[in-house]
Amino acid sequence: MRGESAPEPENGFDASLSLGDFVVGERADALSPPAGWTEWRQSAAWEAQLYQPAMLQSADARTTIEYDGKPQPVINLCSYNYLGLANHPKVIEAAHGALGKYGMGACGSPMLSGMTDLHRKLERALADFLGREDAMLFNSGFGGAMGTIAGLLRKSDVAIMDNRSHLSLRDGAVLSRSRVDRFEHNDPASLDEALSRRQGKRNLVIVEGIYSMDGDFATLDSLLDVVEAHDASVFIDEAHSMLACGSNGRGAAEHYDVEHRIPLVYGTFSKAFGAAGGFVTGARETIEYLRFYAHSYVYSCALPPVVVAAILKALELAQRDPGARQRLWENAEYFRSQANSLGIDTGASNTYIMPLIVGERGRMYRIGHELRRRGLWVAPVDYPAVPEDRICFRACVTANHTRADLDEALNILEDTLVPDLLQKA
Numbered sequence: 001m002r003g004e005s006a007p008e009p010e011n012g013f014d015a016s017l018s019l020g021d022f023v024v025g026e027r028a029d030a031l032s033p034p035a036g037w038t039e040w041r042q043s044a045a046w047e048a049q050l051y052q053p054a055m056l057q058s059a060d061a062r063t064t065i066e067y068d069g070k071p072q073p074v075i076n077l078c079s080y081n082y083l084g085l086a087n088h089p090k091v092i093e094a095a096h097g098a099l100g101k102y103g104m105g106a107c108g109s110p111m112l113s114g115m116t117d118l119h120r121k122l123e124r125a126l127a128d129f130l131g132r133e134d135a136m137l138f139n140s141g142f143g144g145a146m147g148t149i150a151g152l153l154r155k156s157d158v159a160i161m162d163n164r165s166h167l168s169l170r171d172g173a174v175l176s177r178s179r180v181d182r183f184e185h186n187d188p189a190s191l192d193e194a195l196s197r198r199q200g201k202r203n204l205v206i207v208e209g210i211y212s213m214d215g216d217f218a219t220l221d222s223l224l225d226v227v228e229a230h231d232a233s234v235f236i237d238e239a240h241s242m243l244a245c246g247s248n249g250r251g252a253a254e255h256y257d258v259e260h261r262i263p264l265v266y267g268t269f270s271k272a273f274g275a276a277g278g279f280v281t282g283a284r285e286t287i288e289y290l291r292f293y294a295h296s297y298v299y300s301c302a303l304p305p306v307v308v309a310a311i312l313k314a315l316e317l318a319q320r321d322p323g324a325r326q327r328l329w330e331n332a333e334y335f336r337s338q339a340n341s342l343g344i345d346t347g348a349s350n351t352y353i354m355p356l357i358v359g360e361r362g363r364m365y366r367i368g369h370e371l372r373r374r375g376l377w378v379a380p381v382d383y384p385a386v387p388e389d390r391i392c393f394r395a396c397v398t399a400n401h402t403r404a405d406l407d408e409a410l411n412i413l414e415d416t417l418v419p420d421l422l423q424k425a
Protein backbone atom coordinates (compact mmCIF):
# COMPACT_ATOMS: atom_id res chain seq x y z
CA MET A 1 0.00 0.00 0.00
CA ARG A 2 1.34 3.42 -0.91
CA GLY A 3 -0.01 6.79 0.21
CA GLU A 4 -1.00 9.43 -2.31
CA SER A 5 2.11 11.38 -3.13
CA ALA A 6 1.97 14.92 -1.84
CA PRO A 7 1.98 17.84 -4.28
CA GLU A 8 5.13 19.89 -4.49
CA PRO A 9 4.74 23.33 -2.90
CA GLU A 10 4.03 25.92 -5.60
CA ASN A 11 4.85 29.03 -3.69
CA GLY A 12 8.56 29.69 -4.15
CA PHE A 13 9.31 29.05 -0.48
CA ASP A 14 13.03 29.55 0.07
CA ALA A 15 14.01 26.44 2.05
CA SER A 16 17.55 27.78 2.52
CA LEU A 17 16.11 30.32 4.99
CA SER A 18 14.88 29.41 8.47
CA LEU A 19 13.56 31.11 11.60
CA GLY A 20 17.21 31.51 12.62
CA ASP A 21 17.70 34.05 9.79
CA PHE A 22 15.23 36.58 11.16
CA VAL A 23 16.41 36.98 14.75
CA VAL A 24 18.32 40.16 13.90
CA GLY A 25 18.03 42.70 11.09
CA GLU A 26 16.55 45.75 12.78
CA ARG A 27 14.31 48.17 10.90
CA ALA A 28 13.76 51.82 11.88
CA ASP A 29 10.42 50.98 13.52
CA ALA A 30 10.70 48.56 16.49
CA LEU A 31 7.23 47.21 15.62
CA SER A 32 8.40 46.05 12.18
CA PRO A 33 9.94 42.59 11.88
CA PRO A 34 13.29 42.21 10.03
CA ALA A 35 13.27 42.78 6.25
CA GLY A 36 12.05 39.81 4.26
CA TRP A 37 10.30 38.14 7.20
CA THR A 38 6.71 38.79 6.11
CA GLU A 39 7.40 37.74 2.51
CA TRP A 40 9.18 34.57 3.69
CA ARG A 41 6.28 33.71 6.02
CA GLN A 42 3.77 34.25 3.23
CA SER A 43 5.74 32.06 0.86
CA ALA A 44 5.83 29.36 3.56
CA ALA A 45 2.04 29.14 3.92
CA TRP A 46 2.03 25.48 2.79
CA GLU A 47 4.69 24.50 5.34
CA ALA A 48 3.00 26.61 8.03
CA GLN A 49 -0.23 24.64 7.58
CA LEU A 50 1.37 21.86 9.64
CA TYR A 51 1.76 24.16 12.64
CA GLN A 52 -0.85 25.32 15.13
CA PRO A 53 -3.63 23.01 13.89
CA ALA A 54 -6.83 23.44 15.90
CA MET A 55 -7.77 20.38 17.97
CA LEU A 56 -11.49 19.77 17.82
CA GLN A 57 -11.56 17.29 20.74
CA SER A 58 -9.49 16.36 23.80
CA ALA A 59 -5.81 15.39 23.44
CA ASP A 60 -6.60 11.66 23.53
CA ALA A 61 -4.73 8.89 21.70
CA ARG A 62 -7.08 9.45 18.77
CA THR A 63 -8.48 12.89 18.23
CA THR A 64 -9.69 15.21 15.48
CA ILE A 65 -7.76 18.23 14.23
CA GLU A 66 -8.42 20.77 11.53
CA TYR A 67 -6.47 20.09 8.34
CA ASP A 68 -6.95 21.81 5.02
CA GLY A 69 -10.04 23.58 6.40
CA LYS A 70 -11.75 20.31 7.36
CA PRO A 71 -11.98 18.05 10.45
CA GLN A 72 -9.37 15.29 10.15
CA PRO A 73 -9.42 12.26 12.50
CA VAL A 74 -5.87 11.39 13.53
CA ILE A 75 -3.83 9.02 15.64
CA ASN A 76 -2.30 11.48 18.05
CA LEU A 77 1.46 11.11 18.53
CA CYS A 78 1.78 14.81 19.23
CA SER A 79 0.30 15.55 22.66
CA TYR A 80 2.16 15.27 25.98
CA ASN A 81 -0.78 13.46 27.56
CA TYR A 82 1.60 10.65 28.59
CA LEU A 83 -0.64 9.02 31.20
CA GLY A 84 -4.00 9.95 29.67
CA LEU A 85 -4.82 12.25 32.60
CA ALA A 86 -5.85 15.31 30.54
CA ASN A 87 -9.15 13.67 29.70
CA HIS A 88 -9.51 11.22 32.61
CA PRO A 89 -13.17 11.26 33.81
CA LYS A 90 -12.15 11.67 37.47
CA VAL A 91 -9.91 14.64 36.62
CA ILE A 92 -12.75 16.27 34.70
CA GLU A 93 -15.15 15.61 37.59
CA ALA A 94 -12.70 17.23 40.06
CA ALA A 95 -12.35 20.26 37.79
CA HIS A 96 -16.15 20.61 37.51
CA GLY A 97 -16.43 20.54 41.31
CA ALA A 98 -13.81 23.28 41.76
CA LEU A 99 -15.34 25.41 39.02
CA GLY A 100 -18.67 25.45 40.87
CA LYS A 101 -17.06 26.39 44.18
CA TYR A 102 -14.22 28.76 43.21
CA GLY A 103 -15.32 30.15 39.83
CA MET A 104 -12.86 30.54 36.97
CA GLY A 105 -9.83 32.65 37.87
CA ALA A 106 -7.71 33.08 41.01
CA CYS A 107 -7.92 36.84 40.36
CA GLY A 108 -4.60 37.77 41.93
CA SER A 109 -0.95 36.96 42.53
CA PRO A 110 -0.48 34.13 45.04
CA MET A 111 1.40 36.66 47.15
CA LEU A 112 -1.62 38.93 47.57
CA SER A 113 -4.98 37.34 46.83
CA GLY A 114 -4.69 34.42 44.39
CA MET A 115 -3.78 31.65 46.87
CA THR A 116 -6.62 29.25 47.77
CA ASP A 117 -6.74 26.27 50.09
CA LEU A 118 -6.49 24.13 46.94
CA HIS A 119 -3.16 25.74 46.03
CA ARG A 120 -1.88 25.10 49.55
CA LYS A 121 -3.07 21.51 49.37
CA LEU A 122 -1.26 20.95 46.07
CA GLU A 123 1.97 22.51 47.38
CA ARG A 124 1.89 20.13 50.35
CA ALA A 125 0.93 17.13 48.22
CA LEU A 126 3.84 17.74 45.81
CA ALA A 127 6.37 18.28 48.58
CA ASP A 128 5.22 15.06 50.30
CA PHE A 129 5.17 13.12 47.01
CA LEU A 130 8.75 14.12 46.27
CA GLY A 131 9.98 13.91 49.86
CA ARG A 132 10.85 17.62 50.08
CA GLU A 133 10.20 20.30 52.68
CA ASP A 134 8.20 22.73 50.58
CA ALA A 135 6.89 23.45 47.07
CA MET A 136 5.55 26.46 45.20
CA LEU A 137 3.37 26.70 42.09
CA PHE A 138 3.66 28.74 38.89
CA ASN A 139 0.95 29.54 36.37
CA SER A 140 3.22 28.57 33.48
CA GLY A 141 5.80 25.85 33.04
CA PHE A 142 7.98 28.14 30.97
CA GLY A 143 7.56 31.10 33.31
CA GLY A 144 8.25 29.00 36.38
CA ALA A 145 11.50 27.58 35.02
CA MET A 146 12.64 31.00 33.85
CA GLY A 147 11.63 32.69 37.12
CA THR A 148 13.29 30.05 39.29
CA ILE A 149 16.64 30.25 37.48
CA ALA A 150 16.53 34.05 37.36
CA GLY A 151 15.58 34.14 41.05
CA LEU A 152 18.49 31.92 42.08
CA LEU A 153 21.38 33.33 40.06
CA ARG A 154 23.27 36.59 40.39
CA LYS A 155 25.49 38.51 37.99
CA SER A 156 28.68 37.00 39.43
CA ASP A 157 27.35 33.39 39.13
CA VAL A 158 27.74 30.92 36.29
CA ALA A 159 24.89 28.90 34.77
CA ILE A 160 26.40 25.76 33.27
CA MET A 161 23.82 24.26 30.96
CA ASP A 162 23.57 21.17 28.81
CA ASN A 163 23.66 22.50 25.23
CA ARG A 164 20.22 20.98 24.51
CA SER A 165 18.59 22.87 27.40
CA HIS A 166 15.07 24.19 26.99
CA LEU A 167 14.75 27.88 26.18
CA SER A 168 12.91 28.61 29.45
CA LEU A 169 16.09 27.68 31.34
CA ARG A 170 18.37 29.62 29.02
CA ASP A 171 16.10 32.68 29.18
CA GLY A 172 16.14 32.46 32.99
CA ALA A 173 19.94 32.47 33.00
CA VAL A 174 20.07 35.40 30.56
CA LEU A 175 17.56 37.32 32.69
CA SER A 176 19.70 36.79 35.77
CA ARG A 177 22.64 38.37 33.89
CA SER A 178 24.88 35.56 35.14
CA ARG A 179 27.50 34.14 32.83
CA VAL A 180 26.08 31.30 30.72
CA ASP A 181 28.37 28.39 29.82
CA ARG A 182 27.38 25.24 27.98
CA PHE A 183 28.60 21.68 28.10
CA GLU A 184 28.16 19.04 25.40
CA HIS A 185 24.92 17.16 25.73
CA ASN A 186 25.12 14.52 28.46
CA ASP A 187 28.92 14.57 28.40
CA PRO A 188 30.56 14.41 31.86
CA ALA A 189 34.04 15.22 30.45
CA SER A 190 32.69 18.39 28.85
CA LEU A 191 30.90 19.33 32.10
CA ASP A 192 34.14 18.73 33.99
CA GLU A 193 35.97 21.10 31.62
CA ALA A 194 33.31 23.78 31.97
CA LEU A 195 33.40 23.58 35.78
CA SER A 196 37.20 23.59 35.84
CA ARG A 197 37.18 26.85 33.85
CA ARG A 198 34.93 28.49 36.45
CA GLN A 199 36.61 27.45 39.67
CA GLY A 200 35.94 29.80 42.57
CA LYS A 201 32.58 30.89 41.17
CA ARG A 202 29.10 29.87 42.32
CA ASN A 203 28.26 27.39 39.57
CA LEU A 204 24.74 26.07 38.94
CA VAL A 205 24.63 23.03 36.67
CA ILE A 206 21.29 22.86 34.84
CA VAL A 207 19.99 19.59 33.40
CA GLU A 208 16.67 18.07 32.33
CA GLY A 209 15.24 14.69 33.26
CA ILE A 210 14.33 13.90 29.65
CA TYR A 211 15.38 16.12 26.76
CA SER A 212 12.28 17.15 24.89
CA MET A 213 13.63 17.07 21.34
CA ASP A 214 15.91 14.03 21.53
CA GLY A 215 13.81 12.00 23.96
CA ASP A 216 16.83 10.78 25.89
CA PHE A 217 17.38 10.76 29.65
CA ALA A 218 20.05 12.91 31.25
CA THR A 219 22.96 10.64 32.21
CA LEU A 220 22.38 11.70 35.78
CA ASP A 221 24.71 9.39 37.62
CA SER A 222 27.88 10.40 35.81
CA LEU A 223 26.95 14.10 35.58
CA LEU A 224 26.25 14.24 39.31
CA ASP A 225 29.66 12.68 40.04
CA VAL A 226 31.24 15.65 38.25
CA VAL A 227 28.95 18.20 39.95
CA GLU A 228 29.89 16.80 43.35
CA ALA A 229 33.61 16.62 42.58
CA HIS A 230 33.49 20.38 41.91
CA ASP A 231 31.19 21.24 44.84
CA ALA A 232 28.79 22.85 42.37
CA SER A 233 25.01 23.15 42.76
CA VAL A 234 22.53 21.36 40.52
CA PHE A 235 19.06 22.09 39.19
CA ILE A 236 16.92 19.58 37.33
CA ASP A 237 13.92 20.33 35.12
CA GLU A 238 11.76 17.20 35.15
CA ALA A 239 9.11 18.70 32.81
CA HIS A 240 8.80 15.60 30.63
CA SER A 241 9.78 12.99 33.20
CA MET A 242 7.72 13.89 36.28
CA LEU A 243 4.92 11.40 37.05
CA ALA A 244 5.83 9.19 34.08
CA CYS A 245 9.30 7.91 35.13
CA GLY A 246 10.49 6.00 38.17
CA SER A 247 8.56 3.22 39.86
CA ASN A 248 6.53 5.79 41.85
CA GLY A 249 6.48 8.47 39.16
CA ARG A 250 9.02 10.72 40.88
CA GLY A 251 10.83 11.38 37.64
CA ALA A 252 14.21 10.67 36.10
CA ALA A 253 15.90 11.18 39.48
CA GLU A 254 13.89 8.30 40.90
CA HIS A 255 14.50 6.24 37.76
CA TYR A 256 18.26 6.58 38.34
CA ASP A 257 18.00 6.44 42.15
CA VAL A 258 19.69 9.81 42.61
CA GLU A 259 16.92 11.83 44.29
CA HIS A 260 19.02 12.35 47.43
CA ARG A 261 21.73 14.00 45.30
CA ILE A 262 19.44 16.67 43.80
CA PRO A 263 18.17 19.24 46.32
CA LEU A 264 15.99 21.33 43.99
CA VAL A 265 13.53 19.85 41.49
CA TYR A 266 11.44 21.64 38.90
CA GLY A 267 8.46 20.13 37.09
CA THR A 268 5.59 21.18 34.87
CA PHE A 269 1.92 20.25 34.93
CA SER A 270 1.58 20.47 31.15
CA LYS A 271 2.97 17.03 30.36
CA ALA A 272 2.06 13.86 32.29
CA PHE A 273 -0.26 15.83 34.64
CA GLY A 274 -2.27 16.81 31.56
CA ALA A 275 -2.95 20.37 32.75
CA ALA A 276 -0.81 23.57 32.77
CA GLY A 277 1.63 25.36 35.05
CA GLY A 278 4.79 24.42 36.92
CA PHE A 279 6.26 23.90 40.36
CA VAL A 280 9.56 23.88 42.18
CA THR A 281 10.23 21.84 45.29
CA GLY A 282 13.14 21.58 47.71
CA ALA A 283 14.43 22.93 51.00
CA ARG A 284 12.01 25.27 52.84
CA GLU A 285 14.61 28.03 52.99
CA THR A 286 15.17 28.00 49.20
CA ILE A 287 11.46 27.91 48.39
CA GLU A 288 10.65 30.65 50.87
CA TYR A 289 13.31 32.83 49.23
CA LEU A 290 11.97 32.10 45.73
CA ARG A 291 8.44 33.08 46.78
CA PHE A 292 9.78 36.64 46.98
CA TYR A 293 12.42 36.64 44.23
CA ALA A 294 10.97 34.55 41.38
CA HIS A 295 9.23 37.36 39.50
CA SER A 296 6.97 35.04 37.51
CA TYR A 297 5.52 33.93 40.88
CA VAL A 298 5.23 37.25 42.68
CA TYR A 299 4.02 39.38 39.79
CA SER A 300 1.66 37.00 38.01
CA CYS A 301 -1.80 35.65 38.72
CA ALA A 302 -1.99 32.28 40.50
CA LEU A 303 -3.11 29.16 38.63
CA PRO A 304 -6.90 28.99 38.23
CA PRO A 305 -8.33 26.86 41.11
CA VAL A 306 -10.10 24.65 38.56
CA VAL A 307 -6.69 23.69 37.16
CA VAL A 308 -5.26 23.11 40.64
CA ALA A 309 -8.14 20.76 41.48
CA ALA A 310 -7.51 18.81 38.26
CA ILE A 311 -3.77 18.54 39.05
CA LEU A 312 -4.50 17.31 42.59
CA LYS A 313 -6.70 14.56 41.18
CA ALA A 314 -4.14 13.71 38.48
CA LEU A 315 -1.43 13.37 41.15
CA GLU A 316 -3.65 11.12 43.25
CA LEU A 317 -4.53 8.90 40.27
CA ALA A 318 -0.93 8.61 39.09
CA GLN A 319 0.19 7.60 42.56
CA ARG A 320 -2.62 5.10 42.95
CA ASP A 321 -2.34 3.46 39.52
CA PRO A 322 1.16 2.44 38.39
CA GLY A 323 -0.54 0.56 35.51
CA ALA A 324 -0.69 3.66 33.31
CA ARG A 325 3.07 4.21 33.70
CA GLN A 326 3.68 0.59 32.84
CA ARG A 327 1.50 0.80 29.70
CA LEU A 328 3.30 3.99 28.67
CA TRP A 329 6.71 2.30 28.84
CA GLU A 330 5.54 -0.88 27.12
CA ASN A 331 4.04 1.22 24.31
CA ALA A 332 7.22 3.28 24.01
CA GLU A 333 9.48 0.21 23.76
CA TYR A 334 7.15 -1.42 21.23
CA PHE A 335 6.84 1.65 19.01
CA ARG A 336 10.56 2.45 19.05
CA SER A 337 11.67 -1.09 18.29
CA GLN A 338 9.12 -1.46 15.48
CA ALA A 339 10.07 1.93 14.00
CA ASN A 340 13.77 0.99 14.16
CA SER A 341 13.09 -2.32 12.47
CA LEU A 342 11.49 -0.36 9.60
CA GLY A 343 14.77 1.54 9.28
CA ILE A 344 13.55 4.72 10.96
CA ASP A 345 16.28 6.51 12.93
CA THR A 346 15.00 7.52 16.38
CA GLY A 347 18.32 9.04 17.42
CA ALA A 348 19.31 8.67 21.07
CA SER A 349 15.75 8.28 22.33
CA ASN A 350 15.32 5.84 25.20
CA THR A 351 11.92 7.11 26.37
CA TYR A 352 8.36 7.70 25.12
CA ILE A 353 9.51 10.81 23.19
CA MET A 354 11.23 9.98 19.93
CA PRO A 355 12.48 11.90 16.94
CA LEU A 356 11.78 10.26 13.57
CA ILE A 357 14.72 11.72 11.74
CA VAL A 358 14.26 12.91 8.16
CA GLY A 359 17.32 15.19 7.92
CA GLU A 360 16.10 17.54 5.21
CA ARG A 361 13.54 20.33 5.38
CA GLY A 362 11.76 19.98 2.02
CA ARG A 363 11.25 16.25 2.48
CA MET A 364 10.03 16.71 6.03
CA TYR A 365 7.24 19.09 4.94
CA ARG A 366 6.26 16.94 1.95
CA ILE A 367 5.98 13.82 4.08
CA GLY A 368 4.39 15.86 6.88
CA HIS A 369 1.45 16.73 4.66
CA GLU A 370 1.13 13.15 3.53
CA LEU A 371 1.04 11.97 7.15
CA ARG A 372 -1.72 14.46 8.01
CA ARG A 373 -3.78 13.31 5.03
CA ARG A 374 -3.30 9.70 6.05
CA GLY A 375 -4.42 10.47 9.63
CA LEU A 376 -1.14 10.42 11.59
CA TRP A 377 -0.38 13.47 13.72
CA VAL A 378 3.30 13.94 14.57
CA ALA A 379 5.04 17.24 15.26
CA PRO A 380 7.24 18.79 12.54
CA VAL A 381 10.55 19.86 14.09
CA ASP A 382 12.57 22.25 11.95
CA TYR A 383 15.89 24.06 12.36
CA PRO A 384 16.81 25.94 14.58
CA ALA A 385 14.91 23.80 17.12
CA VAL A 386 17.23 20.96 15.98
CA PRO A 387 20.39 20.97 13.77
CA GLU A 388 19.54 20.94 10.02
CA ASP A 389 20.74 17.38 9.49
CA ARG A 390 18.41 16.25 12.29
CA ILE A 391 15.20 17.87 11.06
CA CYS A 392 12.57 15.36 12.10
CA PHE A 393 9.08 14.55 13.21
CA ARG A 394 8.66 14.13 16.93
CA ALA A 395 6.42 11.33 18.14
CA CYS A 396 5.13 11.04 21.71
CA VAL A 397 3.69 7.69 22.70
CA THR A 398 1.19 7.57 25.58
CA ALA A 399 -0.37 5.01 27.92
CA ASN A 400 -3.73 5.38 26.15
CA HIS A 401 -2.49 4.23 22.75
CA THR A 402 -3.67 0.72 21.94
CA ARG A 403 -1.53 -1.73 20.00
CA ALA A 404 -3.94 -1.17 17.09
CA ASP A 405 -3.26 2.62 17.22
CA LEU A 406 0.49 2.05 17.21
CA ASP A 407 0.36 -0.57 14.44
CA GLU A 408 -1.73 1.73 12.26
CA ALA A 409 0.72 4.58 12.90
CA LEU A 410 3.62 2.29 11.94
CA ASN A 411 1.81 1.21 8.75
CA ILE A 412 1.35 4.84 7.75
CA LEU A 413 5.05 5.53 8.40
CA GLU A 414 5.99 2.43 6.39
CA ASP A 415 3.99 3.77 3.45
CA THR A 416 5.27 7.34 3.60
CA LEU A 417 8.49 7.98 5.48
CA VAL A 418 10.21 4.62 4.90
CA PRO A 419 10.17 4.67 1.02
CA ASP A 420 11.58 8.19 1.18
CA LEU A 421 14.38 7.11 3.53
CA LEU A 422 15.20 4.19 1.22
CA GLN A 423 15.29 6.52 -1.79
CA LYS A 424 17.67 8.83 0.08
CA ALA A 425 19.94 5.90 1.01
Ligand SMILES: Cc1ncc(COP(=O)(O)O)c(C=O)c1O
Nearest residue numbers: 140141142166168212239268270
Ligand atom coordinates in the same frame (compact mmCIF):
# COMPACT_ATOMS: atom_id res chain seq x y z
C1 LIG B 1 12.24 21.04 29.76
C2 LIG B 1 11.07 21.97 29.67
N1 LIG B 1 10.94 22.93 30.60
C3 LIG B 1 9.91 23.79 30.57
C4 LIG B 1 8.94 23.71 29.59
C5 LIG B 1 7.81 24.70 29.56
O1 LIG B 1 6.65 24.11 30.04
P1 LIG B 1 5.19 24.60 29.65
O2 LIG B 1 4.90 24.09 28.29
O3 LIG B 1 4.37 23.95 30.70
O4 LIG B 1 5.18 26.08 29.71
C6 LIG B 1 9.04 22.73 28.62
C7 LIG B 1 8.00 22.64 27.57
O5 LIG B 1 7.96 21.83 26.73
C8 LIG B 1 10.13 21.82 28.66
O6 LIG B 1 10.28 20.87 27.73
